[in-house]
Amino acid sequence: MADRLFALCALIAGGIYTYVAFAVIKAPFQYDPLGPETWPQVLAIVFLLCSLYILVRPDPIRLALARSVWLRLLILVFMLLGYAELYEPLGFVVSTALFCSLFSVMLGANRLHAIAFGCATGIIGYGICDFLLGLNLPEGLLAPLL
């Protein structure tokens, strides 16, 4: 069932890809026999054939996950999105400390341990990357201090 659903989505996405390959991509002028559209056209056909095959002969896969697992994965995705959005505004140290504390609490860590772990990761991580490895990380809120 899950496979069929996936194949349907793939057909729709593949359909859009195919439409663009055949109708939209055009070079204003070209010297070579193959333009920018030929290769995507070949790929589109292979992809559509694969999707059709899966639609007709799907594997018996069931995405049987408990509701609590789905919920946690959803929270994980939201935390990741939040981490990405706050990465530059808050800076590496603060956003990492927040993200790591919340994440480890969700995975069952005790709150005090989680906060200690989060702060340590933020500060030590910044220290190693910035001073030792010379990587470029956002300073954010702590810019005046760093």
Added chain:
Amino acid sequence: MNEVLTGLSGGFGVALMPLNLLLVLIGCFAGTLIGALPGIGPINGVAILLPIAYSMGLPPESALILLAGIYYGAEYGGRISSILLNVPGDAGAVMTTLDGNPMAKRGEAGRALSISAVASFVGGTIAVILMSLFGPFLAKFALTFTPADYVALMVFAFASLSSLVGKNQVKTLMGAAIGLMLATVGIDANTGVPRYTGGIPDILAGFDFLVVVIGFFGMAELIHLVEQQVSGKLKLLPIGKSFVTWKDLMQIRWTMLRSSIIGFIIGVLPGVGASVASAVTYGTEMRMAGEDRKKFGTGDPRGLAAPEAGNNAAAGGAMVPMLTLGIPGSGTTAILLGALMLFNVTPGPMMFEQRPEIAWGLIASMYIGNLALLVINLPLVGLFARMLTIPQKYLSPLIAVLAFIGVYSVVGNPFDLLLIIGFGIFGWILRKLEFSLAPIILGFVLGHLFEDNLRRALSISRGDWSILISSWESIGLYVMAVLIVILPVLVSYRNKRKA
């Protein structure tokens, strides 16, 4: 022969420089640590650490030496979680659990770990010896390849990939197609026409290689780990005092030799890596054992040595097509290939002549690395096993932090952080549907090469498609491509009729 010796001595000159020697050791050590972590395999380790290695400002040969050390170190370390936890780090380590974990349950974990360390060493070393003998010749042969031959080579690579990797061949092919399609996003280099950019300026230059790799192999893995974590508790077995004996080594010497050679050959096949090698070598040894085959799966040293020698040999073998043809032999070498391109080094037949310090330096560093791995693995295995006790609740956040550092410090665009999350979710869904992710990264890395060679071949022939089958090299490759797809089907048909 002379050429090989000259090349090797130059290579050792590079590999023995203090910086590179240090990097081999760090790479092997870090690789073993990462490989030992439950659920994280070589491909995830290399993917997560690649951007950090890239932004450290090392010369290309040093960065490659470091990353390759992480790669085969993780191949080595994968056996620790397989044996002690019964959790393979990646598909290549699945076979190791079959006999390794029963031995550990019998209280012989020390013996199992040391036997597998020796088998890994033998596999890795035989592979690097074969690589230094055959690599340069293959490179010389490949120098004569025309664009049309490259197209044939690519077809062969994807044929062997879809024939041998994954449970469902159609899904493997579809994965490769997804990778190739992702590679078409961005401005077409030949005509300047934007393709599939949807007017978003951040992807005009195409998806960054690092973003795709970290998305599919860092973030997807993270989501998978968190999902697994809720499912149940794992039991860690103690190592104990048992150790490998001379009798053990004598019993498995031919097993190791056979498995190393088979593993190497499978590794050389483009697109096919350690997971296939360990399955094939295990099956071969079981068939050769005759009456003894019932012992396999109950803790037989041969059943442990075969896949370990096989997957380490395949890891070395997979480097051969990467260095000589510019076509990766496995998912992880696809990432290494992408890493070379980040450094503006074009891997391929010219590399042995134009950049010998990279090709030979890497090979020489692998001799050193294999020896170092054996030496640090026998006494320090207890330390690596401690990695298994790191609670997941702290490990998982660290994976995300490393992935973010990697992407941000190289690309420096917060939009890419959102992209890796998107690719991660997509990759996790594909994994749930039993897609193998390695074909996607192979497709993505080879996308431009495939398209460029096709277009070049046709512009040489002024649009005549028959140029694709105009040389014996390409006809031979197409025949091999057809055979590799048909043979497994024929064999399984024959076995069915027998049964």
